[in-house]
Amino acid sequence: MKKKWHISRRKMLKGIGAGIALPYLEAMSLPGTPVYEKASAPVRAAFLFMPNGVHPDKWTPEKFGSDFELSPLLQPLQDVRQELLILGELMNRNSTVEDADGHYARTANILTCMPIQKTIGDNINSGGISVDQIMANHLGHQTLFPSLEYGLDRIKTGVDTNVGYTRLYASSIAWKTPTQPLSKEIDPRLAFDRLFKNYVPGRKVKEDHWKKSILDLVMDDARNLKSNLGRSDQDKLEEYLESIRSVEKRIVNQENKEKFEANITEDIKKELTRVGQRIDEYVEMYGGVDVTEKTHLMLDIMALAMWSDASRVSTFMFGNSVSNRNFSFLDGVSGNHHSISHHMNDQEKMEQYARINYWHVEQYAYLVKKLQSIREGDRTLLDNSMIMFASGLRDGNRHSPYNLPVLLAGKGGGKLKTGQNIQFAKNTPLANLYLTMLKNMDVSLDRFGDSTGTLSEISY
Template structure:
């Protein structure tokens, strides 16, 4: 993961040094009182984009199963009408952000499912290109939307921030972000590595130099990155030019760093037999702390926070997050019970195929998993509402697309794919609406988002979905 650094001056960072730790470099958020310390060029109004793809479909009306995903009716979304349906409809758990949402039903992939629906769905999710190959080995025949955006708005050579949450079973792993036809981009599944790169403590191999890097030493000493840059931080906070809003932005910025550090350390300790810091750090460095069965949503939340942090520092303009591999086997805990693996639940039988012993509670479990996933997405909305850009809250100057590789688990359907867009993309996207586009292909949706983000190119047919625009 290469960060956007060429476009900003050195004053857009705080730096500090500690013996044995090395130099720490922390990007600053937008400061209206000190524009010269900003990571934005004058009059720049970037739009940031995050593409999230989840696994195994959602529970919507199909073959006798109840509708438990979409809002009750198309039209205006309000906090009142969404809250009224929140007990039954997963999307309505986002009621607090009704006026920041564009929910779109009726979107389909351009190319039919003629093999493994999970793999083919992932390949088409951001490329809308015809899959090449068969079964789990399929690949794209074109680049993904994030690549086109990055090539247009990032400095040369700065690729999208490409992230992953969950276990990797080796059957269908990353298949979301493609740099070109047939070239899948490796996704970072370890939030600790992303964090180290963002604060300038990663080694040349992208990790922390074999387990004795600066971030590791800070954690062992129970210090924060904030402790290393404390002197520069105090000097900055003492500047009279800072507004009250600037001070609040900085407080949030530094608190976010500390919160992420603590969350990662606690997840590391959970993998330690005795809760030892050294074992916790080893678990974070190896990534084992973030690949445990059942922590997929915690890791997704961390990645969402890291993306928000990167966007608020103008360190990258576009990111992807794949949550779960193609046949996600996560075992969620529902009502205090660790349930059957999610892929089997989505099939409603004890099998990765279509036949097997029925799972009696499968539909209800899948409903609850959908609700958990919406709560994770709400976590992103909470965080992005706090981060600020030169043009207001990040959520108003970005978009986050939440979708799924397929629409319905048992059917592996490519029709009526779940599509939730949060954020107005700088005022360019409709807000507070639930619309039906009646069979429009996802290339049109993706091309609209590419254009909103300033991308110069298209995927698939090249058309757009004007119904999305404000």
């Protein structure tokens, strides 16, 4: 039976596409920001999420403080050891509420630190706004993209009948409101073109001129349409409306765009050309099993966004919760991530689990090293950043939310004491880390989620 929110593709194109030049939307979705002095470069923040936990015995270094050796799983970070914080005994308390599933209730709220609403429908609720979006709300007026959301997996839909949760909770960690997750971009070409299409030599697109009356008409039509759509389509439409609002801001603030263009240095142009060429080569082999190159491309785009100040806040999901990505492209691995994470203490599976974890840390190290290689005055881009890596589980086999694997790289503009392996008091709220990061970005909050204070051990 056809539901009221079902609409034909023809009607969708007629209702939206006829009133707006879609190619222009991509071209207009270009970064813009005031030029800043390198000596006072802004602080950036990125949150990288890995599903399914870690090998519990190979994560935490044996010694604490500044005199420590990296554990087996953290070896890829050896070259940036002094830029790293290894944060032990943090937990997301509200992921352990009664009847909470081991994955969904520990993924959707990893950046909100609030209990999610259990549901099999589209009445999803993460309990609060995610920390990245609080940062974006504070800084968004300074960049044309308040935040960027990237990942590798498509949004999941349907219901996980084993636990009685909608799979929508598996796909998002960024929440604009408690009931509105932000969709993530998973295609490197689309992510790159959205930001930099006009700034790569040979790719520049001629800009058209918008009439505000046409824009208003599209907005009215889109809002009318939204009331008749299902939840998933409403989220997509809302993202579309946000992109139109961003374009509208640029129409009335050409000066902001011109200032951004002045920030596109020759070094940035060279990197844009290099990444653009790699994307073209990658597209030819798109759909391959090994996702390493795709991951590197997405992380390169994140780094470019930070470097050019296109956006100062971003998230990246290596996989959706309960990810079944097949990691057989790694030597010694012969299965999918989620199944292997339920290792049942089988040594062969635990070794495969560790190899998958190691690959994820390698990708994190790739981004951290890239940021360290970019100079900003007498600092590096990494010095002016806070790059978090975490999973919502400690051990995937037990779905343990205690002593989460959490890393933080970068000095946050000189405010973080890096080069430490710290063991906090047991069950220290993960929200305390977020409150610390918020204060480092000059966001004045007394409390976030279930926080009880900041982490003084890592702050100057």
